[in-house]
Amino acid sequence: xxxxxxxxxxxxxxxxxxxxxxxxxxxxxxxxxxxxxxxxxxxxxxxxxxxxxxxxxxxxxxxxxxxxxxxxxxxxxxxxxxx
Numbered sequence: 001x002x003x004x005x006x007x008x009x010x011x012x013x014x015x016x017x018x019x020x021x022x023x024x025x026x027x028x029x030x031x032x033x034x035x036x037x038x039x040x041x042x043x044x045x046x047x048x049x050x051x052x053x054x055x056x057x058x059x060x061x062x063x064x065x066x067x068x069x070x071x072x073x074x075x076x077x078x079x080x081x082x083x
Contacts, residue, residue: 003052006044007073009063020068024059031055046078 009020017025017040025038033047033055045055056073063071 001049002046002078003049004044004046004076004078005052005056005073006042006076007056007059007071008042009068010070010072012041018067020063020066023066024063024068024071027055027059027062031058 007024009018009024011018025043028036028038028043028045031045031047031054032051033045035044035046037044045052047055052075056075059073060071
């Protein structure tokens with residue numbers, strides 16, 4: 001099964017990315033995921049279910065430890081070839 005995760009961390013800082021956002025992005029960028037897209041207001045990654053779920057666990061732990069007060073995420077099951 002393939003999954004897509006979309007997430008944001010708060011609080012926002014429009015001047016520079018806060019530590020919790022950088023921590024979350026680092027987790028996603030080093031995980032064994034496909035189609036990673038990081039942006040200022042949202043981030044998306046896709047991959048095998050085990051890899052996505054492992055990355056989500058690490059993302060939550062690291063971003064909360066780094067000061068996030070809220071993490072919003074959505075996980076969707078995607079079909080092969082779906083983008």
